[in-house]
Amino acid sequence: MNPFEIYQEKLHTPEEAVHLVQSGDWVDYSQTCSFPAALDAALAARRDELTDVKVRHAISMRPVQIVEQDPQRQAFTYNLWHCSGLDRKYIDTGRAFFSPMMFRFCGSYYSRGQAPVNVAMVTVSPMDRYGNFSYGLTNCCMQEMLDAADRIILEVNPHMPFIYGMADDHINIRDVDAVVENDQPLSEAPSRGASELDKQIAAQIFPFIHDGDTLQLGIGGMPNALGSLIAGSDLRDLGMHTELMSDGYLDLYKAGKITNKRKTLQKGKGVFSICSGSKELYEFLDHNIDILSAPMHYVNDPETIRQLDHFVSINGCIACDLYGQVSSESAGTRQISGTGGQLDFVTGAYTAEHGRTFLAMASSRVDKKGVRHSNIVPCFTGGDIITTPRAQTMYIVTEYGAVNLAGLTTWQRAEKLIGIAHPDFRDELIKAAEQQKIWRNSNKK
Ligand SMILES: CC(=O)SCCNC(=O)CCNC(=O)[C@H](O)C(C)(C)COP(=O)(O)OP(=O)(O)OC[C@H]1O[C@@H](n2cnc3c(N)ncnc32)[C@H](O)[C@@H]1OP(=O)(O)O
Numbered sequence: 001m002n003p004f005e006i007y008q009e010k011l012h013t014p015e016e017a018v019h020l021v022q023s024g025d026w027v028d029y030s031q032t033c034s035f036p037a038a039l040d041a042a043l044a045a046r047r048d049e050l051t052d053v054k055v056r057h058a059i060s061m062r063p064v065q066i067v068e069q070d071p072q073r074q075a076f077t078y079n080l081w082h083c084s085g086l087d088r089k090y091i092d093t094g095r096a097f098f099s100p101m102m103f104r105f106c107g108s109y110y111s112r113g114q115a116p117v118n119v120a121m122v123t124v125s126p127m128d129r130y131g132n133f134s135y136g137l138t139n140c141c142m143q144e145m146l147d148a149a150d151r152i153i154l155e156v157n158p159h160m161p162f163i164y165g166m167a168d169d170h171i172n173i174r175d176v177d178a179v180v181e182n183d184q185p186l187s188e189a190p191s192r193g194a195s196e197l198d199k200q201i202a203a204q205i206f207p208f209i210h211d212g213d214t215l216q217l218g219i220g221g222m223p224n225a226l227g228s229l230i231a232g233s234d235l236r237d238l239g240m241h242t243e244l245m246s247d248g249y250l251d252l253y254k255a256g257k258i259t260n261k262r263k264t265l266q267k268g269k270g271v272f273s274i275c276s277g278s279k280e281l282y283e284f285l286d287h288n289i290d291i292l293s294a295p296m297h298y299v300n301d302p303e304t305i306r307q308l309d310h311f312v313s314i315n316g317c318i319a320c321d322l323y324g325q326v327s328s329e330s331a332g333t334r335q336i337s338g339t340g341g342q343l344d345f346v347t348g349a350y351t352a353e354h355g356r357t358f359l360a361m362a363s364s365r366v367d368k369k370g371v372r373h374s375n376i377v378p379c380f381t382g383g384d385i386i387t388t389p390r391a392q393t394m395y396i397v398t399e400y401g402a403v404n405l406a407g408l409t410t411w412q413r414a415e416k417l418i419g420i421a422h423p424d425f426r427d428e429l430i431k432a433a434e435q436q437k438i439w440r441n442s443n444k445k
């Protein structure tokens with residue numbers, strides 16, 4: 001049989017295909033904007049006949065039907081490698097659970113059998129004449145997940161771009177159990193837009209970026225603000241090597257700032273592992289020979305990043321203590337985001353020749369009652385999850401400046417961090433530093 005005949009034989013409605021799921025199964029959805037929406041809806045419709053089905057996903061961009069249709073969690077348990085704003089709400093209300101992880105190891109959790117997969121449901125681009133489907137926006141740890149799966153269902157979506165990959169970028173019709181079709185537009189990831197504060201923070205990082213640097217821009221308003229700043233600057237011949245491709249990079253490509261000409265690995269090509277952004281970004285990536293997707297075990301590997309001279313990693317964080325420990329994924333015990341690729345890139349970027357890593361946040365925040373709190377705290381006491389340990393922190397950035405902590409003593413760290421804290425809190429931070437015995441009498445007051 002030729003691939004098209006096999007396709008027809010395996011083609012089912014979503015309602016038929018989800019009968020491959022049995023009670024007790026682990027089901028994996030392809031992540032973020034590759035969410036298999038038709039299969040999710042069909043699986044949710046089986047809530048009265050299934051029990052103990054565990055679903056894994058990361059970063060829900062639209063309401064997840066197995067959660068919405070089963071609020072009491074009688075049939076389904078939803079588990080997340082990483083969180084969106086919607087996922088925060090699910091976790092806050094006990095409707096989802098977080099799985100701690102690092103993205104460079106994500107594939108290993110599958111291949112080592114720690115994360116069993118009975119049924120994989122993944123969104124792919126339409127089949128070519130060889131019977132192949134591109135993984136499109138999500139390379140990530142797709143291959144390891146599919147290799148671990150007992151049964152595979154593809155959700156073919158004509159909006160999914162075909163993306164060239166360095167490796168592990170497609171699946172063949174012969175290797176799947178069922179195919180369904182869905183022509184709903186893919187989820188988009190609207191940026192929350194850059195605030196004035198994001199722009200001020202971005203302006204503190206901008207002077208550290210030079211012609212020929214290879215950039216990794218993380219998630220949040222600030223990386224997008226920095227992208228806009230660079231797009232309007234005289235900088236040239238930048239490179240892209242990033243776990244996450246977002247609209248910030250589209251702006252840089254459109255402004256001609258990214259040429260990848262000076263990259264010391266994959267010269268001439270931009271490299272990413274997962275993409276979430278706008279329809280315009282997805283269209284830009286479709287059959288774009290200048291850009292390659294690759295698995296996270298490669299993209300996020302510090303050894304890969306080490307080979308990219310002049311590498312600059314820029315990510316957001318939530319709070320930092322006077323020792324330089326950084327919490328980027330929780331506020332107290334409240335899960336906000338995920339470790340994602342932050343620690344992978346902080347680790348790798350430092351080891352690259354002329355490598356630099358920046359973790360950025362607003363110096364303070366105002367709560368719902370109008371009370372201002374410092375995001376630089378004496379020490380973490382409220383259950384905050386440490387995403388980047390103090391021994392690996394390099395530049396910490398607020399709207400008041402950027403300080404390089406690498407190699408500094410505790411008293412030097414305290415002095416530098418208090419120097420970029422919100423002015424309202426500097427005195428009390430000094431007192432705390434004194435109590436914590438990390439303040440020298442001769443430190444600047
Ligand atoms: C490696 C790559 O290529 S990609 C990326 C690497 N990954 C990471 O760096 C992961 C960790 N970092 C992140 O997820 C992000 O940068 C963040 C969450 C730190 C900041 O992202 P932003 O979109 O700018 O966050 P934003 O300011 O909108 O806040 C997000 C939420 O956190 C809450 N929050 C943020 N800071 C705080 C704080 N200090 N205290 C309490 N809550 C806070 C906000 O209230 C908001 O919650 P809500 O949506 O329920 O209201």
Ligand SMILES: CCCC(=O)O
Nearest residue numbers: 244274339340341342
């Ligand atoms: C898409 C996930 C981004 C991250 O690594 O945090």
